[in-house]
Amino acid sequence: MPELPEVETIRRGLVAALCGQRILSAELRRHDFRRKAQADMEGHLSGRGLSGISRRGKYMIFHFEDGGEALLAHLGMSGRFLYFPPGAGGGDGRHDHLVLHMSGGGRAVFCDPRRFGFVELVPEEKLPTHPALAVLGMEPLSGDFTPQALLRVLKGRTSIKAALLDQGRIAGLGNIYVCEALFEAGISPFRMAGSLGKAEGDKLHAAIRAILERAIAAGGSSLRDYVHADGSVGRFQEHFSVYGRTGQPCPRCHLRRGGVVSRKVQSGRSSFFCPSCQE
Ligand SMILES: [Zn+2]
Incomplete structure (x- = not known):
């Protein structure tokens, strides 16, 4: 999608x-x-x-x-x-x-x-x-999307993964960019949404912004159907750290700790993450 x-x-x-x-x-x-x-x-x-x-x-x-x-x-x-x-x-x-x-x-x-x-x-x-x-929540590239605003919408006992996918909290994020942003922030997709501290909120906010901006600069990710208006393909899939990379070495911790990308189904969607460095 x-x-x-x-x-x-x-x-x-x-x-x-x-x-x-x-x-x-x-x-x-x-x-x-x-x-x-x-x-x-x-x-x-x-x-x-x-x-x-x-x-x-x-x-x-x-x-x-x-x-x-x-x-x-x-x-x-x-x-x-x-x-x-x-x-x-x-x-x-x-x-x-x-x-x-x-x-x-x-x-x-x-x-x-x-x-x-x-x-x-x-x-x-x-x-x-x-x-x-x-029903749509905040635009993650708008000025309203601050670390404080992110922590406010991440309240509750649902998983951080499900909360970030919830279009009523933040609009526009899907499975790919949520997996990539949580990896970049070093946060496990299984954490409770309301359990993030201020430093983690700052990291996740910066990661969401950075991933979206890099993905737009690369013209998006072409996995199946998606093409640009002129029919050409996006290239961000070449830069995925965890999405679709089950069993591959973790780009952050493999050399130090031997981390390997893992996949688990979470509320019906695949979560890709590194169990060694996402806490
Ligand atoms: Zn790792």
Whole structure:
């Protein structure tokens, strides 16, 4: 599933390719996503000038010059948002559900084989109270995300792993970046969320920021379906310390203590960690 760095990378690619152009026409080829798309979406998108694309957690929001309905998009498990420049083929496959024909001659295409994602028109003023967005917690790259704020949302007797995956506490983190951030901070995924001290909170805060920033700089992680808006792949998977590396030497402590990366299933998800140096 695309996490914050992947969605942010796609957003940046689409902003560069599309913003300032008008949608000449829109084709919605199916409506039956996880949230049903409006039947009259095509008419509501055609002719409008795209002014910007923002991100909230793993959601992208397309904003228009007229300030009317925005287009809210979620990529689900396997969704892609691709841009095909003028003259390039593509965008007519059976999983290409929404095609935007742009005034610059290119096409933007929402493609989602498993249809866990969705596209939906939402009036700008209703975005903050939209059920998908209203429940989201802090943005980990925003100014609100401080070590103190992190410790505040990590209260409670759930595991630190489950708390960091909870989109209502922090928006945009998924399994990959939670495993990597906990490793970088030297904190076991099995610790209780409320048990972190101030120094550990500082370390975890810095690790989350650093991992996300490095992952965005690398264009995200391409494991299965994820590609950039231009179809190219991310490279952060080449820099994983623990994710998917069961049995490999721990990059931090193998030489000193012989640590080896371990995998355990925790609330239905794989946790990758080093039992020797994550405490
Ligand atoms: Zn280790």
